[in-house]
Amino acid sequence: DTEVTQTPKHLVMGMTNKKSLKCEQHMGHRAMYWYKQKAKKPPELMFVYSYEKLSINESVPSRFSPECPNSSLLNLHLHALQPEDSALYLCASSQEIARNTGELFFGEGSRLTVL
Amino acid sequence: AQSVTQLGSHVSVSEGALVLLRCNYSSSVPPYLFWYVQYPNQGLQLLLKYTSAATLVKGINGFEAEFKKSETSFHLTKPSAHMSDAAEYFCAVSPLYNQGGKLIFGQGTELSVKP
Secondary structure, three states: OOOEEEEOOEEEEOOOOEEEEEEEEOOOOOEEEEEEEOOOOOOEEEEEEEOOEEEEEOOOOOOEEEEEEEOOEEEEEEEOOOHHHOEEEEEEEEOOHHHOOOOOEEOOOEEEEEO | OOEEEEEOOEEEEEOOOOEEEEEEEEOOOOOEEEEEEEOOOOOEEEEEEEOOOOOEEEOHHHOEEEEEHHHOEEEEEEOOOOHHHOEEEEEEEEOOOOOOOOOEEOOOEEEEEEO
8 A cells, every 4th residue: 555645546637627636645754746657658757845845846837736735735736738748647755855865655646638 | 967777678577587677877976776666557666775785685575686886787686577576667766965856767677477
């Protein structure tokens, strides 16, 4: 069982829809991440939050909007997506970045299909 | 810049045979190294990690990896493959002085296990 929980597991949306992906962890981790993964490819980093503040944005288009309401929750708001945004979106968490060896704990992902 | 190279995008072995998945990293300073496994339609799960302690690292499900500084390698092995080992395997590196929580992934190796 994963200790990082992502909802929904599957999401189908049109290009004009607004939807959100949610992620929750209760390991006391202070860093949380969003990754995007295309089939047969490694995960690509999108955003990093450290102590609820955005610390890395890997030049992600503004149609993806992250939010970290508290230390346990991470959201990814989606609006006006394109079909090429269809992918598996993975949430991960880790100990605070300054003490982190780099080990990440991943959720099972949300599979997004944009029609 | 740090990079990770996984030799072979696809490896096929027979059940009971040795599994060897290759990973080489580029770094002037030994980094932290990880192997993750991803089963179909799931997130990434940590198999094992090297964080500058013992050079032979044992992980879950009978896997192990040896850190060889002289060869800048961190190959993953398992003495006897099982059908349940079929999955995508990612080698990843984290710089010793982690740059904001980034983890650098290799391109992945898909392991197939034949009966």
